[in-house]
Amino acid sequence: MAIGGVAVLAMTGCGGGSASGPVSFSDELEETVQVWGFENADDVGQSRLDHAAAALDEVDVEVDAAAFDAQRFTAQAASGDLPDVVQMDRNFVATYAAQGLIVPLDECLALHDVDADEQWYPQVAADVTWDDQMWGVPQFYQPPLVLLNERVLAQAGLDASAFDTTDLDGIVAAAEQMTVLEGSTPTRIGFDPQGVSKAALWMLAFGGSIVDDEGMPALDDPANVEAIEFLQRVYDAQGGYAEVRSFVDAFDLFGDGNPYVTDQVGAAVFDQWYVNVLTPYADQVQIGATPLLDAEGSPFTAGSGQAFVIPIGAEHPSAACAWMLELTSQDAWLAAGQARADTTAAEPERNGINAGIFTGSPAADEAVRDQFVQATGYPGFDATIQAYYDVAADGVSFGATPAGQQLQSELQDAVLSSLLGEATPEDALADAQDAAMRAYEQVAGTS
Known part of the structure; x- marks a missing residue:
């Protein structure tokens, strides 16, 4: 039976383990990460991919840029043929967490000294929190x-x-x-x-x-x-x-x-x-x-967005963890900010207006804004851009x-x-x- 495009699949690994037992993360990274669903390869997406590739030069990343598909996900989960990382809408995360189809990431975050309370807006982290654990690495928050x-x-x-x-x-x-x-x-x-x-x-x-x-x-x-x-x-x-x-x-x-x-x-x-x-x-x-x-x-305000998850049975969870966090690090977002600034300068039809990048991380948002978002010469655009930045911190989660x-x-x-x-x-x-x-x-x- 399908539920809103999400097929229900009972798994013995419910509660955060995998078919072969609990997942452990290590700073010794595997050589390969297979990624599915990263279809954001515009200037912002490609610059972050390039940043992560340089930061994790020992890891070979293979990206299937096809859009996420719920039926494909559950079919591949049933056959044990899922990649190491999947990008999906945050609305799906708690569903797959409850079914035991994805891995909780608290150990992953702790290994890399990532404090969720500092890294993401509370409402963004709440979108991927279920049963008192985080199950996804969120990105973007469009208020x-x-x-x-x-x-x-x-x-x-x-x-x-x-x-x-x-x-x-x-x-x-x-x-x-x-x-x-x-x-x-x-x-x-x-x-x-x-x-x-x-x-x-x-x-x-x-x-x-x-x-x-x-x-x-x-x-x-x-x-x-x-x-x-x-x-x-x-x-x-x-x-x-x-x-x-x-x-x-x-x-x-x-x-x-x-x-x-x-x-x-x-x-x-x-x-x-x-x-x-x-x-x-x-x-x-x-x-x-x-x-x-x-x-x-x-x-x-309230808005959803995307998240990276690690499926149960992933062959390379440690490299997957490192890659997801590197792709959403402040340095990666600053690289994206530079790429967007370069695009703005190279395309006169944009009228020199850089409206910023809303990342899901307050520190990254502010860093990108400080470096790359300048007065536009159009008061209405300046006021509007300011209003979006102002309201982002006042967001709430729809609930997981x-x-x-x-x-x-x-x-x-x-x-x-x-x-x-x-x-x-x-x-x-x-x-x-x-x-x-x-x-x-x-x-x-x-x-």
Whole structure:
């Protein structure tokens, strides 16, 4: 049976051992590391690969850059044919940890004097922590906030305060005020909250959660219902979810006709990476940013990312451990920062704007920023880049759970059915909770 693309596979090595017994890490490295899933070989990724290769010159690294595939992972795990390192979304990590398909890394970190509390943002480490152990080496943290189209706001007589998320009526009113409809079809929307893909973010903003402190699904939290009801109001103020979704799906998100150039949107929730997309259009856009506020009125954010794991039965765990940590070291990120700075200088269409690299490590983020992120000459970009850096430290984790991807899938299906009017938020989330709990019990029950 598949659970959200993650096949459930009972293993005798649950709890952190392998088929041949517990894994021990040593500073005597094996000659080869086989890696699967590292598909990040842009300037940032390649520079880090080069750094790790130079630092571990005695280790031959063989990279299969094919994207991670859950069915392939579990099939290879069943046959004992997995590589030494696999890169995957952090949502998968607790699932495979609960099944005993990956190795806990506390000994690996201790051997290399890596303190998780210092190395990563707490929310990033929490994403890969299950049963009081770390199971992955995380990388990247793309915090979302509200990316403003200052030109559209000014035309409506509004500013960033219109998106104070402690004033829900104000957000709905601002969204409606900036929306332009031709009949029932929008030609501009005031606010795209990305209500389905960012549903968990909004639930956290309302004081809810999708996972409790024990990693059990919590989709039917009453605060989550309130979050969906708010999203319904935002979409209804702009012509309804179906009309807004159809309009947004037609955006030229990465091109010359992107919604900040064409003023098709007044504001939207975007991760930090989208600032890089807009740099070629710096002379055509007027952007700003404001963070979401939690139920107490404090800035916050939440985002996922990737992690490296070591599968059970890996032939070269010591070299795998060293390679993962070297690839995510501060020196590796500084090499990436230099590569991105070189790319920025070599490509005039970027307008000299380096928006930074959000690594998942606060020290690395700050080091890259100090060396390579300079004033751009575009005040809106400077303020926006600053806002993303400011909010990164205020992040929280969505929570690690063996239900993993199944929970995310059930959540998005529930929100979609609510926004389309097919079910009430209460009923949709109750059904999603039941399905997510079945997934949790099936996976967690194998340990």
